Amino acid sequence: MPVQNVDNPNSIIPRKSATAPGEGAEKGLITLPGESEREVEGIGGATYLTTKLDQVVNWARGNSLWPLPFGTACCAIEFMSMVSSHYDIARFGAEVVRFSPRQADLMIVAGTIVDKIAPVLKKIYEQMPEPKYVIAMGACATSGGFYRAYHVVQGIDEIIPVDIWVPGCPPTPDGLMYGILKLKEKIERGEIRRG
Amino acid sequence: MSTLTKYSDIPYTGPAPTNREPYVPADAEKMNARGAEIASRISGVTQETGQDLPTFVVDKERIVDVLRALKHDLKFTLPLDCFGVDYPRREQRFDIVYQLYSIENNERVRLKVRVGEGESVPSSLPVYQGLNWFEREVFDMFGVKFDGHPNLRRILTHENFQGHPLRKDYDPAQRWLLTEEGVAKIIPQIDPRFAQEEAESDFERVTLNLGPSHPATHGTLRIVVTLDGETIVGADTEIGYLHRCFEKMSETHTYQQVIPFTDRLNYCSAIINNVGYCMTVEKMLGIQSPARADYVRLILSELMRIGDHLICIGTNLVDMGALTNFWYLFQPREEMYGLIEACCGARLLPSYLRIGGLAVDVPPNFLQMTQKLVDSIPRFLDDVDKLVRTNRIFRDRVEGIGPISAEDALDFGFTGPCLRACGIPYDVRKANPYLGYETYDFDVPIADGGDTYARYLVRMEEMRQSLRIIQQAIDRGLPTGPVIVDNPYVALPPKSKVYNEMESLIYHFKLIMHGIQPPVGETYFQVEGGNGELGFYIVSDGTKNPYRVRVRPPCFAIYQAFTKMITGQTIPDAIAALGSLNIIAGELDH
């Protein structure tokens, strides 16, 4: 499959042009289950006007995700990579990193959550205003990873609800961006309704 | 073609390791002689011969006296480590192991105290205050009490935890849940310097909690401070918010499988951890990784050290409000990960090393890419230097902030850049060279004062020295030859042989199923990590899983001095000092 390379003489990182997330040489050959077109939830019963309003609200929510990085470990470093110079999450309105739960609506749990910090995570999640979304980033946050151990929470869904799971140990910054884009898509389609 | 082969063509002709043979260190005789010399000067110790360090068994009643004698008479001024090993079948089931280092004589010593269930050991805090947290950790993990310890409570696990997880009879997956009500209330002790002043002060004292989720604590540290006005008069720290049970997990995995776990200790410089662990196991197996592997290990270690310092300085400056520098420093770091990924297949946690060498050979354009990196990094360092080094706003915020004297730093077990910022030129790469560091021309930077500014200066200079080492390595060129030892009991045979030859397939199968089985014994090996001396102590019982892996995390020793460093200063100073210590939670809590 032809790949158009985008060369940058200052960088040792090779690049290529693509069109959409999930597209490229891999598309069509590797798909995760449920990756293909999914049915949008029926919105029966709603009147035309409220449906449209819902769409506008969802569009606005999807394009202004303010992340709260609950970074504890290695994944937090990759999160930092995502907000630093090589990646640009500001294009999707999600660059306003807030460390105060009151000012954020997307919690990115990056790193191992151990039993000692679990009550803290729960408390911070409860402090976030609705609507709130959670991305579990990396093996440890999603499932405990290879730490099947006496002090590690085996997936943060034990404590708080999760909207998007990003596998990887740690996921690459673009992998995390893909997760954020997917969440954005979901919100815009109205699949996540909370608050 | 020869530069690209993964394995040498010379078949392994050495003997097959017989299971459960004793480990004989290469320098055992020398260590025995030195041990006898030390034993003649210290009374009440029994020498244990055949170890890789001078080793003594000490009665628990005598341990404080012996430690004191070693510190004052034999100049073992740096307490490295104190940890436990559990042998449940023995009557006195616990070994409490102390490891000390003497900078003047460049030697290490190991002491063992044997205690049984329910017994306690006198605390060694009167001699080394740096063993404070180490003793708490032993108490937490093994339940051995230390008499006279002022604050003997759990350190890594939480308050609702039952039992002592590193005992052999503890189920590795047995969890205990912590509820919000169970979280301990921490009330910091007031520093004696400020104890009397309360009546005279105009302000009421306020206790303030920082963290664990606070932007400046980087996720997982908790600091409780008591303020008198704006001055911190008492502080206490709580750690363990990232205790991922590395040591217990090592006991349940094979020697090869521990490598990905070591990645996640100091995740900012993962390859250095790999090097430390792999070289410890290699020392135990008595094998030497090939020249080409050592060369790549050295280059990648130095790159990782640069990356570690870049993160440290970058985030430290962000905490002080200088966001631009973060981007200037993260740009070369991202490029660096381009190189790491091209070699190892992953960016942050590469798991690139294997015991005996490397997983695969480096890509053909490795040296060109490294050269490009080495050429580009100084530009960013200079930019940051221009922005902050002589900037008065920055200097006012960091000079004299979080200071520690050289004596205190040694006593607390400081190593690495934080110790060098106090003026003590101790660097493992110079003192005990490994990977051929002795053949490279580089300097160890030191600075005076031991404050945040000194640590910044030392880190900046260290990055330049690392670049110097890499440049010299590039000039020497990539050695030819294999990248992993040709020993089927240690390294997987090449895939072409596995697919074609029955014998190789059997070796392959044996190694995957039965793992590497080092001889029975114990060993310690240290490398210079991003934060200081990173040591691994491994006990092997001859099976495929390590009996005990102890990591000596440099952060752990450094962070316990933090409360002392910030007392008498203000909260913003504490934030600046915390960032400059480069506390990596993965390593701190292991």
Place this chain on the structure above:
Amino acid sequence: MPITRVAPGVVKVVPDKMTLSQRTYLPQVIGGMLVTIRHLVKNLFNMKKLPIISYPEVKRVYSERFRGRHILTSREDGTTRCVACYMCSTACPAECITIEAGEDQRTREKFPVRYDIDLLRCVFCGYCVDACPEDAIYMTRDYEMAIDTRARAVVGLRDLVVPPNFPVEPMGWRPYYGAMDKNGTAGGTGRGQELRSAPYADDAPPNPDVYRGA
């Protein structure tokens, strides 16, 4: 920053004395602004050389060692190469691979009836690829794996097995790489098989030790 040598191999970094202009804040602030402005101007006129990778319009090309999502390769006839020997699940530090073996009634060969990888548990260390004696499991350069339910993260044979003509381009961590190949051609599916079959060609002398039946 004056650097003085205090001993062989040891240098001392001494903070500079602050000059008058440095003491008065303003020149330093302006100097700092100049550095940032220089970067701004340089970037404005050199947009092509910006380090930015505008994901998803521009993507980073990870190397051919990249450890992304796994695939199971197939033989020419379309059957999966995996023989359910459990080597990968033994080597896996995360114990994220679950295999159930079955037996092909016709060829008497073992094959997996179930092969599940829990992508959330997986730490992408590549040990499964290193352990595989059959050239059956590879990793790809696919990192775009966000999943919206936990159950979907367990991928089975249906999602893992790729057709025999799977192209080399998206391949990641695997036993052979393009540059390592003798012919200079890319590695990938089939290369291992080729190596595997070579010494068993018809003209190879029969091994007298092998029992070949009465």
